[in-house]
Amino acid sequence: xxxxxxxxxxxxxxxxxxxxxxxxxxxxxxxxxxxxxxxxxxxxxxxxxxxxxxxxxxxxxxxxxxxxxxxxxxxxxxxxxxxxxxxxxxxxxxxxxxxxxxxxxxxxxxxxxxxxxxxxxxxxxxxxxxxxxxxxxxxxxxxxxxxxxxxxxxxxxxxxxxxxxxxxxxxxxxxxxxxxxxxxxxxxxxxxxxxxxxxxxxxxxxxxxxxxxxxxxxxxxxxxxxxxxxxxxxxxxxxxxxxxxxxxxxxxxxxxxxxxxxxxxxxxxxxxxxxxxxxxxxxxxxxxxxxxxxxxxx
Numbered sequence: 001x002x003x004x005x006x007x008x009x010x011x012x013x014x015x016x017x018x019x020x021x022x023x024x025x026x027x028x029x030x031x032x033x034x035x036x037x038x039x040x041x042x043x044x045x046x047x048x049x050x051x052x053x054x055x056x057x058x059x060x061x062x063x064x065x066x067x068x069x070x071x072x073x074x075x076x077x078x079x080x081x082x083x084x085x086x087x088x089x090x091x092x093x094x095x096x097x098x099x100x101x102x103x104x105x106x107x108x109x110x111x112x113x114x115x116x117x118x119x120x121x122x123x124x125x126x127x128x129x130x131x132x133x134x135x136x137x138x139x140x141x142x143x144x145x146x147x148x149x150x151x152x153x154x155x156x157x158x159x160x161x162x163x164x165x166x167x168x169x170x171x172x173x174x175x176x177x178x179x180x181x182x183x184x185x186x187x188x189x190x191x192x193x194x195x196x197x198x199x200x201x202x203x204x205x206x207x208x209x210x211x212x213x214x215x216x217x218x219x220x221x222x223x224x225x226x227x228x229x230x231x232x233x234x235x236x237x238x239x240x241x242x243x244x245x246x247x248x249x250x251x252x253x254x255x256x257x258x259x260x261x262x263x264x265x266x267x268x269x270x271x272x273x274x275x276x277x278x279x280x281x282x283x284x285x286x287x288x289x290x291x292x293x294x295x296x297x298x
Contacts, residue, residue, distance in 0.1 A: 003055065003135055005054075005057070006054055006138045007056075008049070008059070008140045008142070009142065011040035011041055012038070012040035012071050012084070012114070013039060013043070013062070013093025013094055014093070017035040017037065017252065017290060017291065018098050018099065037293065040114070041142040046080045047079075048256060048282060052260065053079075055081075057129070059085075059117075060085075061090075061114050062084050062087065062092045063086070063087055064088050091110075091112045092112055095107055095110070096109075097252050099252065103248035103249050114144070117145060119154055122155075123161075138168045139170070140259065141158060141159060141170070143171060147175065155190075156190060159194065168195045169194045169195050169196070170263065173206075180206055184212065188213065196218070196219055196221060197213055197220050210232050220232045225243075229243070229279055229283075241277050241280050243283075244281075247288060248287045249287065250290045254283045254286045257285070257286035259279070262282075264278060265279075
């Protein structure tokens with residue numbers, strides 16, 4: 001199993017998962033199942049990576065509040081090293097997630113303290129990495145960090161530092177809506193030189209397709225929902241892996257789980273086919289249960 005250390009930069013906070021029992025009745029009550037659980041794209045990917053026993057550090061910003069304390073404790077319990085910077089003015093991130101009967105989720109995020117991730121929060125040289133002395137570190141950045149003007153400079157600085165240090169890098173675009181808002185050209189300029197771009201099909205379409213994206217990055221790993229995932233790069237044939245048929249309960253965090261599964265195998269030097277299979281297995285497992293994090297034994 002890979003022992004290369006991984007640094008994840010991305011949001012962490014609390015998800016309020018709401019599963020209405022029927023159509024939402026506007027202006028009155030709709031009975032629902034509600035679950036409050038740890039979330040945030042960065043925290044999700046980090047905890048899935050830790051479930052594979054990788055040495056993983058999460059860089060994020062939390063509020064000076066009970067939610068921030070809960071977030072930190074959960075990451076530590078999951079085996080993640082939390083490099084969390086406490087913001088004295090802004091609350092910990094909260095995301096309301098509406099999950100419909102088909103398991104599709106609609107998110108209403110308040111990034112809170114994550115919006116204010118700063119340049120001093122992302123000094124990669126200051127991290128104690130590779131405590132076992134194995135391998136070149138890898139940096140994974142959530143696209144949400146880049147979309148927000150308040151945290152963008154920190155995300156771009158981290159990518160530059162990683163490249164200067166000789167690390168490998170990956171970015172998940174995360175959101176078609178945000179991609180449309182900033183434009184494909186801007187986003188591709190931000191990720192220019194990244195080793196792996198990890199979009200889903202709608203996100204790749206917003207970026208102008210494979211040819212446009214490959215002018216900026218070395219390889220693309222595209223998730224295709226129930227159809228599986230594929231690998232596309234500049235100098236090799238595409239590779240595609242189908243997904244198993246599963247009952248979709250909640251798709252929240254499925255892409256974050258896929259990222260962790262794929263990176264686990266890719267960082268270990270396994271074949272592209274194996275990495276895709278592991279990513280698809282992780283994403284498929286994630287949608288069969290409520291919540292965005294892997295199950296932990298009690």
